[in-house]
Ligand SMILES: Cc1ncc(C[n+]2csc(CCOP(=O)(O)OP(=O)(O)O)c2C)c(N)n1
């Protein structure tokens with residue numbers, strides 16, 4: 158995909174463009190949240206939207222997350238397609254009741270008569286030196302709530318394509334934006350955004366034969382780096398970007414693991430009760446006879462997210478990933 | 492034929508007697524923010540109190556400037572400054588007795604320091620070597636609360652518990668104008684009023700919640716009016732008038748202590764600096780608006796009063812400035828040293844006793860740290 162206009166763009170820019178294009182394409186799309194209007198959001202993802210579409214389409218709300226999401230539910234009931242911004246992962250918690258009790262359940266409750274085509278955008282994860290409550294990986298809560306879709310892009314192209322898909326979806330999507338990748342860059346043409354795999358599909362980002370790293374969002378670049386470093390150890394690692402935690406792409410994941418025979422799940426979220434447990438169980442249930450070793454997990458520790466000066470000890474890094482790969486029972490092969 | 496004629500002699504039975512449960516009139520705030528400095532009321536204020544507040548304001552302003560400078564030097568991860576709001580910050584601490592409790596919001600490091608917490612410990616959260624850097628029980632200061640308004644129900648619960656135990660404790664809780672939109676604000680006010688808990692809520696209305704002006708936050712006549720709906724008095728005060736803030740807060744604390752129940756105080760002030768050092772306020776407000784507020788500065792207002800009454804000589808000014816500089820120099824020196832880090836503390840306090848899983852993870856990190864140290868030593 159090389160057109161003249163393609164130049165480096167950040168994930169943040171791609172997200173902004175996705176919101177803009179979705180608003181231009183569909184007058185029922187409404188962006189709302191704290192500071193999303195005049196300021197353009199604390200991460201500037203909604204920059205320019207209020208100026209272009211007016212404050213009724215991109216609205217600075219009062220500071221109340223439960224109110225924001227509850228009002229979005231009502232707007233969706235009346236045929237709008239709200240896109241809500243939560244300022245940070247941990248500040249979405251006041252809206253948890255609306256999310257769990259209504260957003261997730263409304264379609265089922267009404268036998269499909271009242272769907273909830275809304276998107277909740279949440280910057281999540283650590284690695285930005287944020288003080289307490291600014292670095293949570295809250296995906297497990299959302300994954301554990303039937304009725305929600307949970308997407309998390311890791312590339313610039315996916316940021317655009319998956320956010321468009323989330324907004325277009327007739328199901329509610331919790332759209333988790335890896336905030337430390339906001340400023341990551343890739344060649345990308347805003348005038349002709351490349352098509353991406355449908356949301357709901359995992360993508361193999363690196364082909365390999367020795368073992369599969371299963372990851373998503375902020376941990377994808379770390380896994381790619383680990384896969385490079387692993388070559389020195391003689392391992393040829395495959396890296397699968399899950400992209401969508403719900404729905405979960407068993408097919409792509411299992412095809413990879415069956416091919417390599419080994420798997421490590423990598424994420425920032427805590428290990429205990431974290432997404433990796435579900436993923437490892439699914440892989441084991443489906444690929445048991447292809448596995449040369451138990452599926453391992455490299456995750457954040459089971460602790461409240463650390464303060465900035467200690468977060469490097471918490472986040473899964475290349476060394477921990479390589480250590481885990483090293484424990485995949487290679488002895489049997491020799 | 493009119494409807495009434497059609498109805499003929501029919502009259503419904505009247506509803507059971509109804510009357511308002513409390514008379515709203517005494518709960519209503521003043522029409523304008525209450526002021527003392529520069530008014531007749533100023534003559535009644537205790538000169539010693541004014542001088543004490545003056546020294547605290549000067550030190551407080553210096554603290555804000557020093558902390559902001561520390562962000563530029565990379566010594567703090569972030570600093571939400573209370574520059575321009577010092578009258579509220581220092582007074583919130585000044586009106587409390589030693590056994591009372593303060594519940595600060597994330598912008599209130601200065602109130603925490605004014606309460607006696609060591610500045611370095613008060614800044615731990617923003618420096619980033621731990622979360623809360625002080626023992627809340629030592630100075631009866633709850634942790635600086637980042638999730639907005641969530642500290643308010645805690646203040647109510649603590650004050651209620653103290654009363655159940657028969658202790659003389661008042662809780663003073665701080666929140667911003669934006670925070671008053673959160674559900675927790677409303678639930679806290681309701682609980683406090685229903686329980687007649689000895690709590691004082693101080694809303695620092697500094698005009699903004701990051702970029703969002705008050706006009707987008709509320710349609711109420713004032714934030715102080717919100718008190719009335721819960722059945723407690725609302726008080727509106729000029730938040731840059733230290734004497735007025737002191738009088739109103741001291742009155743509310745006294746009322747709470749004497750069993751009169753909670754009060755909501757709205758202090759009208761202004762966030763002179765950007766939201767934090769990471770914010771660009773030029774995107775949403777004009778410099779001329781800021782300038783009008785700089786002219787209504789809490790230190791200037793107090794200086795004018797003190798000068799007018801012949802209470803502020805050069806020696807007093809110099810002494811205040813010197814004390815502030817000494818505080819700043821000490822803070823600078825101590826913050827310029829790298830804090831000792833204890834990575835294994837990550838596992839130490841998650842539960843009363845670490846679980847087996849956490850002990851395992853601590854061992855893993857210990858081994859990694861040892862390997863790292865060996866690698867560095869080679
Ligand atoms: C529950 C929650 N939502 C959002 C935030 C993010 N945030 C931090 S400060 C702030 C604005 C607060 O405004 P205000 O209450 O007026 O206090 P001020 O900053 O003016 O002191 C916001 C939205 C937060 N800390 N907590």
Ligand SMILES: [Mg+2]
Pocket residue numbers: 667668669695696697698699700701762
């Ligand atoms: Mg404010």
